[in-house]
Amino acid sequence: MATKASRSAARLMISPAVLLLLGWMLVPLSLTIYFSFLRYNLITPGANPFVGWENYYWFLTDPSFKAAMVNTLLLVGGVLLITVAGGILFALLLDQPMWGQGIIRIMAISPFFVMPTVSGLVWKNMFMNPVNGIFGHLAQALNVQPIDFFSQIPLLSIILIVSWQWLPFATLILLTALQSLDQEQLEAAEMDGAGAFSRFFHIMLPHLARAITVVILIQTIFLLSIFAEILVTTNGGPGVSTTNLTYLIYVSSLLQFDVGMGSAGGVLAIILANIVAIFLMRMIGKNLDA
Amino acid sequence: MGHIQLKGVKKNFGDVTVIPTLDLEIEDGKFVVFVGPSGCGKSTLLRLIAGLEDVTEGVVEIDGQDATGLPPAKRRLAMVFQSYALYPHMSVRKNIAFPMKMARIPQEEQEQRITEAARVLNLTDYLDRRPGQLSGGQRQRVAIGRAIVREPAAFLFDEPLSNLDAALRVGMRLEISELHKRLATTMIYVTHDQVEAMTMADKIVVLNAGVIEQVGSPLELYREPRNLFVAGFIGSPRMNLLEGSVAEKYDAHIVGIRPEHIEVSAASGDWTGTVGVSEHLGSDTFFRVNVEGFAEPVTVRADGDVDLHYGDTIHLTPDPHQLHRFDRDSARLA
Numbered sequence: 001m002a003t004k005a006s007r008s009a010a011r012l013m014i015s016p017a018v019l020l021l022l023g024w025m026l027v028p029l030s031l032t033i034y035f036s037f038l039r040y041n042l043i044t045p046g047a048n049p050f051v052g053w054e055n056y057y058w059f060l061t062d063p064s065f066k067a068a069m070v071n072t073l074l075l076v077g078g079v080l081l082i083t084v085a086g087g088i089l090f091a092l093l094l095d096q097p098m099w100g101q102g103i104i105r106i107m108a109i110s111p112f113f114v115m116p117t118v119s120g121l122v123w124k125n126m127f128m129n130p131v132n133g134i135f136g137h138l139a140q141a142l143n144v145q146p147i148d149f150f151s152q153i154p155l156l157s158i159i160l161i162v163s164w165q166w167l168p169f170a171t172l173i174l175l176t177a178l179q180s181l182d183q184e185q186l187e188a189a190e191m192d193g194a195g196a197f198s199r200f201f202h203i204m205l206p207h208l209a210r211a212i213t214v215v216i217l218i219q220t221i222f223l224l225s226i227f228a229e230i231l232v233t234t235n236g237g238p239g240v241s242t243t244n245l246t247y248l249i250y251v252s253s254l255l256q257f258d259v260g261m262g263s264a265g266g267v268l269a270i271i272l273a274n275i276v277a278i279f280l281m282r283m284i285g286k287n288l289d290a
Numbered sequence: 291m292g293h294i295q296l297k298g299v300k301k302n303f304g305d306v307t308v309i310p311t312l313d314l315e316i317e318d319g320k321f322v323v324f325v326g327p328s329g330c331g332k333s334t335l336l337r338l339i340a341g342l343e344d345v346t347e348g349v350v351e352i353d354g355q356d357a358t359g360l361p362p363a364k365r366r367l368a369m370v371f372q373s374y375a376l377y378p379h380m381s382v383r384k385n386i387a388f389p390m391k392m393a394r395i396p397q398e399e400q401e402q403r404i405t406e407a408a409r410v411l412n413l414t415d416y417l418d419r420r421p422g423q424l425s426g427g428q429r430q431r432v433a434i435g436r437a438i439v440r441e442p443a444a445f446l447f448d449e450p451l452s453n454l455d456a457a458l459r460v461g462m463r464l465e466i467s468e469l470h471k472r473l474a475t476t477m478i479y480v481t482h483d484q485v486e487a488m489t490m491a492d493k494i495v496v497l498n499a500g501v502i503e504q505v506g507s508p509l510e511l512y513r514e515p516r517n518l519f520v521a522g523f524i525g526s527p528r529m530n531l532l533e534g535s536v537a538e539k540y541d542a543h544i545v546g547i548r549p550e551h552i553e554v555s556a557a558s559g560d561w562t563g564t565v566g567v568s569e570h571l572g573s574d575t576f577f578r579v580n581v582e583g584f585a586e587p588v589t590v591r592a593d594g595d596v597d598l599h600y601g602d603t604i605h606l607t608p609d610p611h612q613l614h615r616f617d618r619d620s621a622r623l624a
Contacts, residue, residue: 187342188375192389192436193363202388206379 036263055264087170116228177211292444292476299348309500325487326497368437376421444476518620542615551612559605
């Protein structure tokens, strides 16, 4: 795109896509912001008067809001911790030459292709059910009191299910990063007297920094909006112990039919996502610079 | 001390034998060059010495002690890789310090050795840069610096100059030679470039398909190549190898004569031919001459001021004392 003519041609060509995307984003966003300032409940139809910040006030002072914030952050943080640490270990394992490597790699990434509702139900009924689940059977075989996952450790159970889904993603990204590491660097480190642990911490981990950053950023985007796994397993309960922000918005707008309140929650969720994004970029964004 | 001895060393990769059983002795303080065409096993041999590959059979001795089972770090050898293998996320200082950090050498001594190495290698101004910000030659020097500070028994170089441009290569060649003179430590240097081998080595090991074809000083290899392979490999431009009636005249299957050992004349000589391509380098001129009765053109060297051109008739006289004779099995005849 060197000449003036080609530059303006390029602008002309991309403008439909830009306009479409802009409309796609701006219309729902402005509608949500508009609704969030209305008293708009589907149970009481009729006039939807403008009420200013009232929806925000009630949403923020709702005791379940604070719980939902904490749950959201715990869920995101917990899953990130498990998937990054586990992903590095799995990537190291899958990088080893072994028999049946291709099949093992495909099997290792397959959880990622299972849709969230299905994996939620499978985990709920086949693994974590204290009577029929595998963990229950195992506990009985060992003569231990089975854990009732969704009532005793509900949030941790959700974290485990979501981690299982996202572990393959982290593994895959980190495995490709590991494979791009120059073997001569590892050999040089070996000649320099670095043992396996030193090689991992001084050579491999710094090399993986960029891939880990990518994993954290991408996963955070998706983990902030975890919904299906909660809906099919705990319905946000017991109480509000597994209600995250997404689920709270769902409760407001679709269970309590309060469109205005739900919209206010949606706007707050957008703000939260941006705060998290700013913090993440501050902390690890420099790893993305070449 | 850096006396390395290979006894009956053999290397297989699966069913393929890369290095058939060989013996080799590398004396302390010598600059030894492994030279051969690509795929001849010279890098593998170096990696066997380094311990980065396990020998299939045989013994590697370093300073008289069996090192066959020792991990690379315990062999007191330092290696400079073709890709330099610098750690990209560390500064030059940390790169150089890395082996000392691994060996838990005290901080002050680390500092001292880094300063000394940086002074020797002209890296003082670059210590706080990352490898990505350095030129090829500087990266090469950092890699050497990282090797020096370990004070190893021997240095191993794996084609260290092949990623540099021609001018830099000549400079680095001199620097490495000077470094060897100053440190007087054993150095083993792998290259496919016979000019590097001739200019730097105390002792050249010519390898072909994993087999040692000849071991000797550069001039021994130049003057008395033991077989056709060495004759063709050492010397630039390569030796003319002539078959047929010419060779029979000297009672051999093949005779070899180097371009610089043929006298060129416009008037008279043993062989008569026409000039083909000529390369005028200023100091010398190389002619490709199509000699009557020879299957292949002969390369000859003449002084830079010889004024012969394409298609001119030329007369050549080989120096009979510089003629190399080879038998049917390509071995040298006395």
